[in-house]
Amino acid sequence: MKRVAGVDIGSFAIKAVEIEYDSKSLPRISNFGLVTLPNGAVVGGEIRDAAAVTASIKRLWNQGKFSSTEVVVGASGSRVFIRDLELPKMTEQELKGAMTIEAAQFLPGDINEYRVDYESNFQMKRVPRGNLDYMHLVAGDVEVLSEYEVAVAAANLRLAAIDSSFIALFRTVSLLDEIASGSSVSELLKSSSKVVRFPKINRVKADKGDGLLEANDSSDLESKGDSTDLLDALADPMRGRSSQVIVIVVVGADKVSVGIAEDGMLTVARSLDDIGGDLVTKSIAREFSVDLATAEAIKRSLGAFSDVYEEIDADIDPKRLRTVVRNGIDEITEAITTTLSSYLFQREEDANVRVLVGGGGSLTAGFYEALRQSLSPEIELARLDMFESIELDVPDLSSADKDRIASVMPEALALALSRWIGSGPRHVVNLLSGDAALQRQIRSASLYSGAAVVVIIAGLAGLYLLHNNELTNINSQISQSDLQITLDAAQIAQLSPVAGVRTTLTNAENQVRAVLTNDVNWSVLITKLNSATPNDVWWTNFSGISSSGSGPATVSFGAMGCSQQSPSHWINGIGSLSSILDPWVSSSTTDSGKSCTNAPVVNGASANIVTFSSTATLAPNPTPSRFQSYLIGGGIS
The missing domain is CATH 3.30.1490.300 (Dna Ligase; domain 1)
Structure with missing residues (x-):
């Protein structure tokens, strides 16, 4: 039996999955493990401290008792x-x-x-x-790839291949269903012409209502049962059905990888840098004046790792913690949904969309619920579980541990399996x-x-x-x-x-480019403005002007409020948005004959309705514009 380990070098940890395989039998997982990395050793998929990465790989191999000296690593990121x-x-x-x-x-x-x-x-x-x-x-x-080579070689391991993490994920997810459907090893390695479907997945239940606690525990996930036919129409889009869009999202520590395939073609492979699980960790550290290690432990004690973390000895107010975590999660989900929305916005026809989510950052308490709420109800959200169809030969592994490992290590398993797939006549990226x-x-x-x-x-x-x-x-x-x-x-x-x-x-x-350079994603901007509008104010009209090159983009509003304080509330509300500069109320009038229903009584009389006009300047690049979506990051980049 041959052995190979897939190694996913992230910014928070190095994860490895070891498999055994030969030419006659299906591979099986013989070992897995992870070790954390010093802060800053890896940033956005690029190794900044090769010595620290090498030391961590050696520690992982020694503590995890990995027997394979042959490894495959994955490359991802903006380069x-x-x-x-x-x-x-x-x-x-x-x-x-x-x-x-x-x-x-x-x-x-x-x-x-x-x-x-x-x-x-x-x-x-x-x-x-x-x-x-x-x-x-x-x-x-x-330069990026050479750093991987140096770090692995210095750890006394043989680097068999550098694969693309994106391609490895999509390749393996398709392959695993063929395993589940009973394909022979010779058929798999020769890439048979069978219809490919995704393996059995775990769907997300409805939220529990509190928006945070245990939203990612294994108890919050239910088995869907039989293998889900997620790639059925991908394999045969000529069946008169809507196009099938499959989205794989891997939430890491400092980046979120988003891959979108439509009818079998990988159309978007994007790395959203400087956003991920670390965003929540750093927010906790700032809010409660604790170090990053303590903040990470606090974050993990709430979610899928709550059963392995002892009570944190810190002065933490649960309500404040809930708010901090949810705000951080909202930033992550907004980046994901914006990427997906910009892609779907370009399409002229409807599509069946399914989103599969994995990665350690997705285990943050409340993440699935928040992502579910931010997606359109027509979009199916599911857990990316790539361990379902592979024999796991690891003793004393609880179901909760298996769920966690499946979420944290999809890329490491995909990289290991790429070596097995490439052992046949099929060439894989190297x-x-x-x-x-x-x-x-x-x-x-x-x-x-x-x-x-x-x-x-x-x-x-x-x-x-x-x-x-x-x-x-x-x-x-x-x-x-x-x-x-x-x-x-x-x-x-x-x-x-x-x-x-x-x-x-x-x-x-x-x-x-000429048409869209100064364009603004107005739908995203209006959504943000609407969320920042105070409860005692409503719009009567809105207009926006994109930048002409000689001046910034501007927005104008007609609005009404329930009292003379309403314009002030309006300024404070929209002024809190980073995309809005210099909000101003240019005029206001009071209608003494009208008052708001249920408005507060002041000096024995109900407050009168105020009509006012307001203007504001937009900050440069206030939202991901369609220029950015189409020409900078909308395709494969």
């Missing part, structure tokens, strides 16, 4: 890019050239600053859309430096000369001092494959339709 492509059928050599052209078109900066790889989107092989190839294209910044050397030669040949490539690795000797064995393996593989690139002028001409489409899309993007 890892993903794009799903539809291309005409090509040979493998032509496909490499097309991928190079595509990568050069959308990557910021010099393409040589990235490592690029791709794999077939096997989900789309089940969709009859003509003579097309469907591919996942992934690129990672060389951004290791050896592949990068090949990619650089492929790029040079396809873009400039079209001649045969001689792959030179001697110049990489310094980088490979930490793992000479891998360098030997790479040289052997290159010699055996006798790599030849024969993309001559005729072959490149076959790719001209791809380049032509790219030019058309670029021109269209520039037109949209």
Whole structure:
């Protein structure tokens, strides 16, 4: 039996899941564990302190008694890019050239600053859309990836692959249902053409009413029963049904990963940085003047980890704590729903939308309830449970522990399984430096000369001092494959339709950019304004003007209130919004003949209705505009 561990290096902790597998039987989970990281060692998916990460990996391996020395890590964050492509059928050599052209078109900066790889989107092989190839294209910044390599090598482990965390999740969620539905190992490793569905999931019950306590305990989740047909129409969207949109959300400590797939194509893969579980922790620390470690313990004592935390010795008022936690959760859920709303807003037709949520931050007390309340009632919310279809060979594991592990470690399990999936004929994404050397030669040949490539690795000797064995393996593989690139002028001409489409899309993007640069997401802004409007004020009219380039965006209101104090209440209410600058009441009149029902009596007489006008200036970028959604982060980025 072979063993491999998937390692998810987050900003709060390093998580590992070890599996055993061979070519004849299904994999099983043989071990798992996590250790916390020093604050600031990893930020937004990028290693800032490689020595601290190495020390934590060594501690995890020693304390967790992991036996595997082969690991797969996942890359994510703002410097890892993903794009799903539809291309005409090509040979493998032509496909490499097309991928190079595509990568050069959308990557910021010099393409040589990235490592690029791709794999077939096997989900789309089940969709009859003509003579097309469907591919996942992934690129990672060389500096970011090199830090992973250094940290793992220094921990005396062999880094087998650097996968994309997003692609690994979507790939594995599809695969696990095939396991649940009884596919054989040979079928799985050869990527059979079966309809793929998501594995059995746990749905979220209705809220308990208090908005916080134990909202994420295993007792607050119920099994749905049989495997849920979440990817049924993804596999076959030609059945006359609405499009199927699957959203995977992983809430980490300092970032939230959001992936959106529609009818099998991964259309959004976005990392929402500087937001996550740490936001709640830091809010608790500030509110109650405690250190971050104590604040984290307080947060976890309320939710799914309440049974493993002793009572915290701190002067904490429960009501204040409830408010602080809920405010932090609201910021996280708003970022998630804004991302989803901006995507759905672009669509011209309805879709069946399902959101699967995991990650340690999702275990914060009250998170599921808050997210449920912020989503449209038509959207189904469910727990991302990737342990359901894999044998868990770990003794003395309670059901509560299993639920927690399933929520905290989806990416680590997906990364481990990617090695098993790649053990067959199917190629999976690998951004290791050896592949990068090949990619650089492929790029040079396809873009400039079209001649045969001689792959030179001697110049990489310094980088490979930490793992000479891998360098030997790479040289052997290159010699055996006798790599030849024969993309001559005729072959490149076959790719001209791809380049032509790219030019058309670029021109269209520039037109949209010109229209939407100064645009404001008015629906989001109005929602915020409405929530900040005091109870004794109501609007009679509203108008907004986007920035013209020479001046800021402005908003104007006509409003009515129940007393002379109402305009003051109005100023204080909307003035609390960071998106509103310099709110002002330009005029007001009192109607002595009218009064508000149930208004307070002042000096023996009911308060009279006040009619007033108000204006305000909008702060720069007051809401995520449609320009940001469409052109900056609306697609794969």
